[in-house]
Amino acid sequence: MVQNLANSKLKERREKILRRYPPKRDSLLYILHDLQDLNPQNYLTSEDVKAVSEYLGISVGEVESVISFYSMFSRKPRGRYVIRFCSSPTCHLLEGPRVLEELKKLLGIEVGQTTGDGLFTLEMTSCLGACGVAPAMMINDEIYGNLTPFKVKEIIESYRKKGK
Amino acid sequence: MKLEELRKIRERMGSELRLRGGKVRIRIVVGMGTSGIAAGAREVLRTFLEEIEKRKLNDVVVAQTGEKGFASKEPLVEIIEEDRSTVVYGNMTPEKARRVMVEHIVNGNVVGDYVVAIANPER
Amino acid sequence: MRLYRSHVLVGMDTFTLLAGARKVKEHLIRQIEKRGLSDEIKVLETGSLGITNRGVVLLIYPEGCYYVNVKPEDVPEIVEEHLLKGRTVQRLLFKGELERKAVALPESPLDVRRQSRVVLQNCGVIDPENIDEYIGRGGYEALERALFQMKPQEVIEQVKRSGLVGRGGAGFPTGLKWEISAKVASEEKYIICNADEGEPGTFKDRVIMEGDPHRVIEGMLLAGYAVGANKGFIYIRGEYALSIQRMEKAIKQAYEYNLLGSNILETNFSFDLEMRKGAGAYVCGEETALIESLEGKRGEPRNKPPYPGTCGLWGKPTVVNNVETLANIPSIIVKGADWFRSLGTKETPGTKLYTILGHVVNQGVIEVETGITLRKIIFDYGGGMKNGREFKAALVGGAAGCFLGKDMLDVKMDYTTLKSYKAVLGSGAVLVMDTSTCIVDMLRCILDFFKRESCGKCVPCRMGTDRLYRLIVDISSGKGTKDHPKLMLELAQMMNKASFCPLGQSVLLPLSSAFKYFEDEVMEHILDKRCPAGVCKMGEK
Ligand SMILES: Cc1cc2nc3c(=O)[nH]c(=O)nc-3n(C[C@H](O)[C@H](O)[C@H](O)COP(=O)(O)O)c2cc1C
Ligand code: SF4
Ligand code: FES
Numbered sequence: 001m002v003q004n005l006a007n008s009k010l011k012e013r014r015e016k017i018l019r020r021y022p023p024k025r026d027s028l029l030y031i032l033h034d035l036q037d038l039n040p041q042n043y044l045t046s047e048d049v050k051a052v053s054e055y056l057g058i059s060v061g062e063v064e065s066v067i068s069f070y071s072m073f074s075r076k077p078r079g080r081y082v083i084r085f086c087s088s089p090t091c092h093l094l095e096g097p098r099v100l101e102e103l104k105k106l107l108g109i110e111v112g113q114t115t116g117d118g119l120f121t122l123e124m125t126s127c128l129g130a131c132g133v134a135p136a137m138m139i140n141d142e143i144y145g146n147l148t149p150f151k152v153k154e155i156i157e158s159y160r161k162k163g164k
Numbered sequence: 165m166k167l168e169e170l171r172k173i174r175e176r177m178g179s180e181l182r183l184r185g186g187k188v189r190i191r192i193v194v195g196m197g198t199s200g201i202a203a204g205a206r207e208v209l210r211t212f213l214e215e216i217e218k219r220k221l222n223d224v225v226v227a228q229t230g231e232k233g234f235a236s237k238e239p240l241v242e243i244i245e246e247d248r249s250t251v252v253y254g255n256m257t258p259e260k261a262r263r264v265m266v267e268h269i270v271n272g273n274v275v276g277d278y279v280v281a282i283a284n285p286e287r
Numbered sequence: 288m289r290l291y292r293s294h295v296l297v298g299m300d301t302f303t304l305l306a307g308a309r310k311v312k313e314h315l316i317r318q319i320e321k322r323g324l325s326d327e328i329k330v331l332e333t334g335s336l337g338i339t340n341r342g343v344v345l346l347i348y349p350e351g352c353y354y355v356n357v358k359p360e361d362v363p364e365i366v367e368e369h370l371l372k373g374r375t376v377q378r379l380l381f382k383g384e385l386e387r388k389a390v391a392l393p394e395s396p397l398d399v400r401r402q403s404r405v406v407l408q409n410c411g412v413i414d415p416e417n418i419d420e421y422i423g424r425g426g427y428e429a430l431e432r433a434l435f436q437m438k439p440q441e442v443i444e445q446v447k448r449s450g451l452v453g454r455g456g457a458g459f460p461t462g463l464k465w466e467i468s469a470k471v472a473s474e475e476k477y478i479i480c481n482a483d484e485g486e487p488g489t490f491k492d493r494v495i496m497e498g499d500p501h502r503v504i505e506g507m508l509l510a511g512y513a514v515g516a517n518k519g520f521i522y523i524r525g526e527y528a529l530s531i532q533r534m535e536k537a538i539k540q541a542y543e544y545n546l547l548g549s550n551i552l553e554t555n556f557s558f559d560l561e562m563r564k565g566a567g568a569y570v571c572g573e574e575t576a577l578i579e580s581l582e583g584k585r586g587e588p589r590n591k592p593p594y595p596g597t598c599g600l601w602g603k604p605t606v607v608n609n610v611e612t613l614a615n616i617p618s619i620i621v622k623g624a625d626w627f628r629s630l631g632t633k634e635t636p637g638t639k640l641y642t643i644l645g646h647v648v649n650q651g652v653i654e655v656e657t658g659i660t661l662r663k664i665i666f667d668y669g670g671g672m673k674n675g676r677e678f679k680a681a682l683v684g685g686a687a688g689c690f691l692g693k694d695m696l697d698v699k700m701d702y703t704t705l706k707s708y709k710a711v712l713g714s715g716a717v718l719v720m721d722t723s724t725c726i727v728d729m730l731r732c733i734l735d736f737f738k739r740e741s742c743g744k745c746v747p748c749r750m751g752t753d754r755l756y757r758l759i760v761d762i763s764s765g766k767g768t769k770d771h772p773k774l775m776l777e778l779a780q781m782m783n784k785a786s787f788c789p790l791g792q793s794v795l796l797p798l799s800s801a802f803k804y805f806e807d808e809v810m811e812h813i814l815d816k817r818c819p820a821g822v823c824k825m826g827e828k
Contacts, residue, residue: 026583029563029565029583030564033525069586069587070565073566088732089488090488090645093718093720093724124739126736126739127485128526129198129489130198130202130490131235131642131650132235132490132642132651136202141528143528144202165552174426174428177419197498198490198493199490199651228415229412229413229414231494231497233402233410233411233494235651237649240411248332251304274309276305279304282299
């Protein structure tokens with residue numbers, strides 16, 4: 001019952017996002033961005049894919065193939081907070097790997113995994129354009145720079161508090 | 165908009181940008197680009213606003229701007245006063261902002277420890 | 288303007304401020320007032336006067352004499368003796384060698400006046416979220432000029448004559464690009480601003496969009512007017528949250544002022560502008576891949592020709608320009624092609640934005656005239672090497688760039704010169720490395736990047752990047768053989784010839800330059816199973 005209610009609500013919100021964009025192929029990326037942001041687990045569900053394919057009149061396979069191409073989209077559930085740690089040269093040169101080790105220890109996971117409480121997913125990314133304050137990472141839309149093992153700890157703790 | 169209106173704005177803003185308004189004694193400009201924000205500029209900006217509110221300073225304004233280009237000194241804060249050199253503070257934190265507030269903004273003494281640049285009045 | 292018979296300059300830098308320069312200045316003003324000299328003598332603050340560790344420093348014109356260690360109590364004497372009676376105060380006079388002649392500007396890397404700011408002239412100065420401030424600094428004057436005084440062809444001519452070449456990496460002449468699209472007869476044409484900025488170590492476009500978004504809009508409007516396009520897109524990478532926010536706000540304001548939309552400034556010119564977010568794929572910065580992505584597809588590069596200029600977005604003539612390129616346009620239209628040509632080198636005039644990163648004192652973005660040497664970038668603007676370590680190499684042009692060793696420090700960093708050394712300027716990224724860096728380790732990082740970002744459309748690149756990464760891991764973990772470097776170079780050469788797009792083709796550059804300059808170091812990893820910098824962990828995978 002509760003599940004049904006949640007489902008219909010979700011459906012409604014999905015519909016609303018779709019209708020914000022003209023039913024044209026070039027709306028695809030935008031719709032995918034928004035749908036993914038809507039999901040607390042930061043991923044695109046099979047229902048999402050189906051709805052988009054119907055709305056835009058392109059095959060499910062097409063939609064899947066586009067999703068798989070872009071690193072910002074995921075078809076698997078992720079944590080509420082997706083951490084994207086930069087692995088590009090500047091961050092690598094300026095102690096990025098050391099901070100990453102600390103981060104993994106803090107979260108108790110490896111790259112590509114999600115913490116047991118569903119809060120964090122750790123991913124690697126190419127340069128975020130924040131190299132001036134390298135090493136850098138993004139948590140959802142927020143960017144963090146000048147990272148040190150100590151600073152990472154503070155940041156993760158603040159998210160843990162927020163996530164409770 | 166008509167061409168004349170555009171020109172009017174240009175004229176008005178041109179002089180305003182140079183003089184920065186009569187009642188304003190000090191402008192605190194915080195660099196709010198990605199590098200600044202990633203290094204904690206938002207907290208610094210908030211601290212200045214709080215301190216000004218607390219002290220009821222109505223001749224001090226806080227403004228934001230983009231990135232100046234020197235990322236490793238972010239967060240950067242400029243203190244602009246009429247007829248005085250602009251003082252640029254770097255690697256700011258809320259604690260440092262509070263000290264700048266007391267020593268520089270209120271008492272007029274530059275906090276040498278945090279200065280990263282001094283620029284002549286120009287704009 | 289008033290004429291003063293004397294100017295007293297008070298040097299203001301970190302040292303003099305601590306020594307009480309402000310107090311001295313206030314005393315000066317008070318004393319001068321007291322003597323009724325305010326109309327004759329002007330007290331000015333200036334930056335460092337080039338004398339350090341001598342307390343407060345004054346410079347008095349027209350004599351040009353310097354006083355040092357000035358205390359507030361000395362002020363009455365200076366005013367009385369020097370300014371009133373014209374006799375120098377010997378005991379305070381500075382007699383040593385000046386570190387620099389004349390009145391110099393503040394010796395701070397942060398001082399933007401040591402740079403030549405065209406594109407960045409408003410960055411860090413105006414509030415980017417307020418269109419009026421941009422207008423107040425001369426914004427939309429170029430648009431006004433173009434719409435009311437110039438024919439589209441004249442705009443193109445001006446850009447052509449300026450000699451501006453694209454700042455997105457390929458270095459194609461911008462005026463020519465516009466002309467090609469202008470000549471195609473088509474109802475619909477498009478202007479695309481390439482704001483995908485994915486080259487590792489580059490964030491100059493971000494600084495422009497965050498700090499001066501209207502400059503980009505104005506550049507696009509001018510491009511649209513010149514080629515006859517009424518629709519523009521800004522394709523921006525999804526990670527640039529703040530740029531997206533600022534650009535969106537700027538677009539909204541421009542619409543409110545009718546600087547975008549129909550009949551702009553009551554003329555016949557109309558132009559609509561939309562933002563489109565990318566979704567995290569480096570290859571989408573390549574213009575044809577970008578167009579695919581804009582159309583809502585996988586961002587895989589297209590065959591060229593046809594070039595976007597004639598057949599681009601939805602098959603229509605499309606101009607794709609980099610953010611920095613477009614941000615140059617307003618100044619070229621207002622100040623003219625000759626002014627632009629007076630900056631920088633003859634072959635590629637103007638300024639260039641460089642990002643200085645890595646083991647330098649000051650990391651960040653600078654804008655200087657083209658033709659600057661690597662040494663100047665690092666030591667004048669970057670503030671030199673961090674922690675006093677020695678320079679080892681610089682990776683110039685991002686991951687798809689080139690390692691340059693010590694003997695390249697005095698080479699000019701512009702498109703043409705670097706090309707003659709088989710290097711590239713690319714996006715202007717300069718990653719500086721000191722002697723604590725291991726080149727093999729950096730290569731591993733770069734090849735990991737290529738492996739991650741290869742779009743997989745063509746076999747040479749898809750297989751090649753994967754293979755190269757595995758080979759470099761071998762070397763860095765002590766499992767490399769004598770044949771490894773040769774194998775890798777051959778592979779990269781094959782990719783250079785057979786890959787579909789420049790991504791796969793460009794792996795060769797970082798690889799061959801690293802092997803060329805640091806062959807010994809690579810061989811030490813292989814033959815002695817030893818990492819001289821102590822970075823690679825031998826025996827691990
Ligand atoms: C793999 C790859 C990535 C690229 N990334 C960018 C980019 O992020 N930004 C950009 O402006 N140009 C990029 N380019 C260059 C574009 O294809 C194109 O040349 C450029 O946008 C043209 O603009 P310009 O003439 O103003 O330089 C890239 C090219 C390749 C091959
Ligand atoms: S060279 Fe690489 S990036 Fe370019 S099309 Fe081929 S696989 Fe894709
Ligand atoms: S290299 Fe990490 S943000 Fe650019």
